[in-house]
Amino acid sequence: MKQEEAHVSSYFSHAVVLVFLLTLTTISVLATGWHLGALTVAAALVIASIKASTVITYFMHMKFESLFLKLVITGVFVLYVLVILITFIDYLLR
Amino acid sequence: MSGQDNYIEQQDRETGKLGMWIFLFTELFLFGGLFLVYAVFRAKYSADFHAAAAELNALIGTLNTVFLLTSSMTVAMSLTAMQKNNRNLALFLVFVTLLLAALFMMNKYFEWSHKFHFKLYPGSEVLKNLPHGELLFFGLYYMMTGLHALHVLVGMVLLSINMVKIKTGRVNKMHYLLLENSALYWHLVDLIWIFIFPLLYLIT
Amino acid sequence: MSNSESGTHISYLEYKGKYKGILSWLLSTDHKRIALLYFYTITVFFFIAVILGELMRMELIAPGQTIMGPQTYNGLFTIHGVIMIFVIVIPALPAIFGNFFLPILIGAKDVAFPRLNLFSYYLFLIGAILGVLSQFAGNGPPDTGWTFYVPYSAQSSTNVIFALSAAFVLGFSSILTGLNFIVTIHRMRAPGMGWFRMPLFPWSLYATAWIQVLATPIIGITLLMVIAERVLNIGFFDPALGGDPVLFQHLFWIYSHPAVYIMVLPAMGIVTEIFPTFSQKPVFGYTAILFSSLAIAFVGYFVWGHHMFTAGISYGSRWFFSFLTFIVAVPSAIKVFNWISTMYGGSIDLKPPLLYAISFIFLFMIGGFTGLTLGALAANIQVHDTAFVVAHFHYIIFGGMGFATFAGIHYWYPKMFGRMYNNNIAYIAWGFNFIGFNLLYFPQFVIGIQGMPRRYFDYLPQFQTGEVISTIGGFILLIGLVLMVFNLVRSNKHGAVAPANPWHGVTLEWQIPSPPPHENFDEIPEIKTRPYLFGSSTKDKSE
Numbered sequence: 150m151k152q153e154e155a156h157v158s159s160y161f162s163h164a165v166v167l168v169f170l171l172t173l174t175t176i177s178v179l180a181t182g183w184h185l186g187a188l189t190v191a192a193a194l195v196i197a198s199i200k201a202s203t204v205i206t207y208f209m210h211m212k213f214e215s216l217f218l219k220l221v222i223t224g225v226f227v228l229y230v231l232v233i234l235i236t237f238i239d240y241l242l243r
Numbered sequence: 244m245s246g247q248d249n250y251i252e253q254q255d256r257e258t259g260k261l262g263m264w265i266f267l268f269t270e271l272f273l274f275g276g277l278f279l280v281y282a283v284f285r286a287k288y289s290a291d292f293h294a295a296a297a298e299l300n301a302l303i304g305t306l307n308t309v310f311l312l313t314s315s316m317t318v319a320m321s322l323t324a325m326q327k328n329n330r331n332l333a334l335f336l337v338f339v340t341l342l343l344a345a346l347f348m349m350n351k352y353f354e355w356s357h358k359f360h361f362k363l364y365p366g367s368e369v370l371k372n373l374p375h376g377e378l379l380f381f382g383l384y385y386m387m388t389g390l391h392a393l394h395v396l397v398g399m400v401l402l403s404i405n406m407v408k409i410k411t412g413r414v415n416k417m418h419y420l421l422l423e424n425s426a427l428y429w430h431l432v433d434l435i436w437i438f439i440f441p442l443l444y445l446i447t
Numbered sequence: 448m449s450n451s452e453s454g455t456h457i458s459y460l461e462y463k464g465k466y467k468g469i470l471s472w473l474l475s476t477d478h479k480r481i482a483l484l485y486f487y488t489i490t491v492f493f494f495i496a497v498i499l500g501e502l503m504r505m506e507l508i509a510p511g512q513t514i515m516g517p518q519t520y521n522g523l524f525t526i527h528g529v530i531m532i533f534v535i536v537i538p539a540l541p542a543i544f545g546n547f548f549l550p551i552l553i554g555a556k557d558v559a560f561p562r563l564n565l566f567s568y569y570l571f572l573i574g575a576i577l578g579v580l581s582q583f584a585g586n587g588p589p590d591t592g593w594t595f596y597v598p599y600s601a602q603s604s605t606n607v608i609f610a611l612s613a614a615f616v617l618g619f620s621s622i623l624t625g626l627n628f629i630v631t632i633h634r635m636r637a638p639g640m641g642w643f644r645m646p647l648f649p650w651s652l653y654a655t656a657w658i659q660v661l662a663t664p665i666i667g668i669t670l671l672m673v674i675a676e677r678v679l680n681i682g683f684f685d686p687a688l689g690g691d692p693v694l695f696q697h698l699f700w701i702y703s704h705p706a707v708y709i710m711v712l713p714a715m716g717i718v719t720e721i722f723p724t725f726s727q728k729p730v731f732g733y734t735a736i737l738f739s740s741l742a743i744a745f746v747g748y749f750v751w752g753h754h755m756f757t758a759g760i761s762y763g764s765r766w767f768f769s770f771l772t773f774i775v776a777v778p779s780a781i782k783v784f785n786w787i788s789t790m791y792g793g794s795i796d797l798k799p800p801l802l803y804a805i806s807f808i809f810l811f812m813i814g815g816f817t818g819l820t821l822g823a824l825a826a827n828i829q830v831h832d833t834a835f836v837v838a839h840f841h842y843i844i845f846g847g848m849g850f851a852t853f854a855g856i857h858y859w860y861p862k863m864f865g866r867m868y869n870n871n872i873a874y875i876a877w878g879f880n881f882i883g884f885n886l887l888y889f890p891q892f893v894i895g896i897q898g899m900p901r902r903y904f905d906y907l908p909q910f911q912t913g914e915v916i917s918t919i920g921g922f923i924l925l926i927g928l929v930l931m932v933f934n935l936v937r938s939n940k941h942g943a944v945a946p947a948n949p950w951h952g953v954t955l956e957w958q959i960p961s962p963p964p965h966e967n968f969d970e971i972p973e974i975k976t977r978p979y980l981f982g983s984s985t986k987d988k989s990e
Contacts, residue, residue: 174308204433237283265626272664276665382683
């Protein structure tokens with residue numbers, strides 16, 4: 150019986166990820182001081198998305214999961230974004 | 244533990260993990276509905292949202308973000324510890340995760356009571372006299388952070404159960420699906436906050 | 448694998464496990480027993496909802512007040528809809544036939560999470576009971592319609608929160624069933640059963656399960672928001688507070704449109720199993736049917752606005768949704784071609800399952816075409832919120848999914864209960880069902896175009912002829928339904944003992960005894976061929 154040991158992430162890799170996340174958090178807090186106008190929401194969402202994908206990829210082990218699961222989670226986000234965009238076809242064009 | 248038992252345990256773990264991931268997708272869509280409402284009203288009332296967000300304490304929000312991000316790290320580390328058969332470390336890390344969660348909830352309690360003190364809650368006279376966008380902002384604030392807090396509580400219960408089971412040896416190097424799934428759930432709680440934080444606290 | 452009669456195997460009905468007596472049913476995690484728990488509960492609620500419908504038909508037999516006033520009528524169509532949608536048509540096919548046959552069809556002993564499966568059933572029961580309680584608690588039955596549109600659902604003094612909670616709990620049950628099925632299909636297929644060797648009913652359940660899992664949470668949160676409106680005055684949907692009632696409609700239909708695909712995809716899966724068996728011929732276009740199920744599930748997420756054409760949404764939005772609505776009809780049409788082609792040139796045996804399956808095609812197509820009428824922007828203005836809509840969705844849901852369910856019951860009854868029903872009574876019941884159904888709903892298309900509104904207890908005299916025919920049809924249908932159920936119930940004790948394979952089917956459920964033993968298979972089968980191969984000893988031939 151083929152025994153694939155589950156991948157064990159190191160303590161160090163988790164700590165590195167946290168440092169990265171805290172750095173991004175700092176940037177997004179500081180960004181409130183910058184005048185980005187219409188890009189404020191976009192910037193906040195971009196940084197949040199990077200943080201989220203980092204949590205998913207490393208803390209939640211997605212990096213070491215099956216291709217299927219990676220495809221599905223991507224699909225889930227794509228579907229959600231599409232639903233929002235389609236709703237906005239109404240709100241933006243009223 | 245024979246190779247055969249190992250294989251079965253691993254298959255059971257993969258099955259259980261897949262189930263948990265699918266459950267997490269449902270949670271994403273549950274909160275997704277609230278984010279959709281946020282998007283619609285933010286687009287319509289951007290100035291009001293900007294004004295109302297000033298009532299939120301960005302410092303507490305940032306602190307809470309740090310708590311949750313760190314707690315995600317500690318619970319992920321507890322899984323590593325479990326896989327390396329370091330029971331005591333795993334127990335300690337789950338405990339720290341719980342502690343950080345409790346700190347988060349304590350902050351939330353203070354935040355909410357502070358607002359209640361100023362009568363800033365749905366249905367109050369104060370809220371009714373605010374501009375529409377601000378009223379809606381607070382409605383979203385309470386519903387999003389409230390639903391999130393409920394999930395934090397559920398996560399805390401799961402973590403506590405894990406502590407008991409790690410202590411009694413029911414969760415161990417061979418059987419750690421409960422810890423792995425609880426950790427995934429906890430990361431979801433963190434993920435949702437990662438989006439709530441900038442959208443509610445950082446739009447000033 | 449054994450073809451023996453149930454005599455040499457203890458069937459799942461007789462199996463003695465950990466619990467005794469009634470508890471061995473109420474606490475069983477056997478997917479087959481859970482399926483029957485759902486089956487019996489759903490049948491009871493179905494007849495309750497049918498009676499509610501018949502009461503509405505009695506009121507509508509004449510203009511003005513006939514047997515009830517407007518408030519009662521509003522309460523009736525609300526609870527009729529809530530039960531039919533959330534307790535019957537959304538759960539039924541996955542919960543009954545999915546639970547019973549999914550593991551068997553993929554060569555498994557049970558679903559991935561049997562205890563979660565039982566929990567799903569109890570959530571379902573609690574939700575159904577909450578729905579019943581909404582009728583009897585303090586402030587009167589909800590009168591908002593099953594669609595709970597704001598602002599009325601936020602303002603109505605009736606027991607709306609009970610109904611909202613019922614739908615929420617039922618939704619959670621649906622989510623967990625979907626989750627269970629996805630994992631079951633991924634992880635528990637028999638050795639050798641690659642994805643493209645899986646039969647088409649499991650494929651339809653797979654597509655359905657993804658909708659259950661991804662769409663249902665949206666209505667969950669939306670119902671919570673309406674509760675927040677009622678209890679906290681949260682303002683999202685209240686124009687006086689800056690909110691938008693149309694936003695509710697968006698959120699509601701973002702789930703409720705995909706929900707109709709939860710209803711119809713397994714129904715299509717069932718008839719896809721019936722056609723090859725009763726034509727003794729492989730399914731025509733296995734791959735096309737498979738991908739069309741996935742296409743329907745996917746595209747079905749993007750059409751919800753066709754319920755909102757007159758609500759005030761933007762022109763761009765209306766254009767988009769109408770266009771997508773026409774697109775989503777294409778995969779369904781592909782299936783119809785494939786079903787007909789499956790029968791063409793086959794050795795047709797017009798037993799009750801096939802008769803119901805053919806009726807399904809006929810009624811589903813009427814429902815489908817009238818859906819296109821509704822999907823056309825200009826035509827929609829005429830028929831929106833009229834009896835035309837009522838006829839459309841009853842043709843699709845009842846004529847489509849309902850008749851497919853009857854087909855499935857007649858197909859799998861011998862397997863589930865180990866008995867044959869009486870064919871003659873089944874045919875007569877079919878006749879009453881088919882004629883009654885068409886008399887009940889076809890006139891609604893006509894008076895709908897002529898202007899008869901839906902959800903109205905009173906109407907102008909010019910619509911009476913249509914309403915009378917409709918009411919008569921309703922009672923003919925009732926006779927058919929009662930006769931059908933009588934046949935099935937009676938045959939459980941008095942029917943001929945069923946063989947393992949009464950219909951000469953080739954999928955896995957026909958290779959085990961009728962009724963199946965507790966663990967389905969003596970040995971998990973090894974699959975060597977693609978499905979639907981007819982001819983002698985097909986299971987050992989490689990292609």
